[in-house]
Amino acid sequence: GNSVTQMEGPVTLSEEAFLTINCTYTATGYPSLFWYVQYPGEGLQLLLKATKADDKGSNKGFEATYRKETTSFHLEKGSVQVSDSAVYFCALRGPSGGGADGLTFGKGTHLIIQP
Amino acid sequence: IAGITQAPTSQILAAGRRMTLRCTQDMRHNAMYWYRQDLGLGLRLIHYSNTAGTTGKGEVPDGYSVSRANTDDFPLTLASAVPSQTSVYFCASSKSGTNYGYTFGSGTRLTVV
Numbered sequence: 001g002n003s004v005t006q007m008e009g010p011v012t013l014s015e016e017a018f019l020t021i022n023c024t025y026t027a028t029g030y031p032s033l034f035w036y037v038q039y040p041g042e043g044l045q046l047l048l049k050a051t052k053a054d055d056k057g058s059n060k061g062f063e064a065t066y067r068k069e070t071t072s073f074h075l076e077k078g079s080v081q082v083s084d085s086a087v088y089f090c091a092l093r094g095p096s097g098g099g100a101d102g103l104t105f106g107k108g109t110h111l112i113i114q115p
Numbered sequence: 116i117a118g119i120t121q122a123p124t125s126q127i128l129a130a131g132r133r134m135t136l137r138c139t140q141d142m143r144h145n146a147m148y149w150y151r152q153d154l155g156l157g158l159r160l161i162h163y164s165n166t167a168g169t170t171g172k173g174e175v176p177d178g179y180s181v182s183r184a185n186t187d188d189f190p191l192t193l194a195s196a197v198p199s200q201t202s203v204y205f206c207a208s209s210k211s212g213t214n215y216g217y218t219f220g221s222g223t224r225l226t227v228v
Contacts, residue, residue, distance in 0.1 A: 034216050043205055043219035044158075051214045089158070093213045102148060102209075103217055107157035 002027045006090045006106035013080055014114055021075040021109045023064075023090035031094025033057075033066050033073040034103070038087045047075075047088070085113045117142050121206050121220035128196050128227050136191040136223050138206035144218070145211045147189040149173075149181060151202040152222075158205070164189055165211065196227045 006023045013019060025033070032051040036044040048057030053068035062077045073090060090106040122137045140147065149161040160173030164183040178200060180192045189208075193200055203224050207217040 032213050032215075036216075036219075043221045044207075044217075045219070046216045049216055091216075093216070102146070102160070102163055105158045107155075 002031065002092055002094060002104040004090050004092055004104055004106035006088075007109050008107050010110040010112050012112045012114065015082055016079045017113075019075070019077040019080045019084075019111070021088055021090075021111070023073045023075065023106060025071050025073065025090075025092050027071075027092055027094050027104075029094050030068075031092040033064070034091040034093065035062070035064055035073070035075050036089040036091060036105075038089065038108070040086070044089060080111075080113050082113045082115055085111055087111070119206055119208055119218055119220035121204075121223050123223060124221070125224040126226070128193075128225060130197055130227055131195050134193045134196055134225070136193075136204055136206075136225070138189045138191070138220060139187050140189075140206075140208045140218070141187065142208060142218065143186060144208035145186070146209050147183065148207045148209075148217065149179070149189070149191045150205045150207065151175065152205060153202050161191065161204075196225075198227045201225060201227045 003026045034049045035047040037047045038044045048059040050057040050066035056065045064075045087108045089108045091103045093103045119140045145166045148163045150158045159175045162181040164170045167186045203222050205222045206220040209215045209217045
């Protein structure tokens with residue numbers, strides 16, 4: 001079946017540092033890949049997505065590239081801010097996913113940015 | 116504003132009581148989902164519905180039931196609450212098809228005592 005693996009953290013960085021959160025996946029067929037962000041006390045929000053190999057998703061300074069050869073979708077940001085502190089979830093959606101083509105989530109990575 | 120509305124926002128419930136968590140969306144999405152979120156366990160799918168009139172079981176369905184009488188509403192019922200059902204519950208919806216992500220509600224924080 002489908003699965004997503006990501007570092008759980010917490011990951012603690014100083015403001016303006018470079019961020020990488022690793023995400024790798026196992027899937028049948030050709031899934032779409034997503035990053036969601038969850039701020040404290042809120043629901044998950046879609047941050048970015050990529051629907052085919054070599055696509056790059058980007059939003060709010062975050063980027064991730066769909067790498068089929070390494071089955072990865074690592075999240076990066078060049079200079080993080082305190083307001084980026086949140087939990088980040090990597091997810092895939094493809095055939096045989098949870099809930100009959102629904103999303104399969106990683107466990108989430110807690111990111112803490114210190115001033 | 117288009118989106119998903121969940122109610123209540125939070126609830127303290129005595130063990131053994133029946134409880135229905137409400138979820139309504141106004142985006143005309145075909146598919147809807149219920150997840151629970153627990154520290155260290157991430158998001159776990161409880162039940163889903165690919166279209167009005169159909170439902171399916173997710174990873175952790177025991178103790179929960181759902182119905183999907185129309186496109187907009189997807190209530191989750193706990194027939195007889197137990198303390199292990201203390202969690203944050205999220206409802207989500209999406210268009211059908213693998214290119215689409217989910218839209219999530221703000222969640223219901225449920226404490227069973």
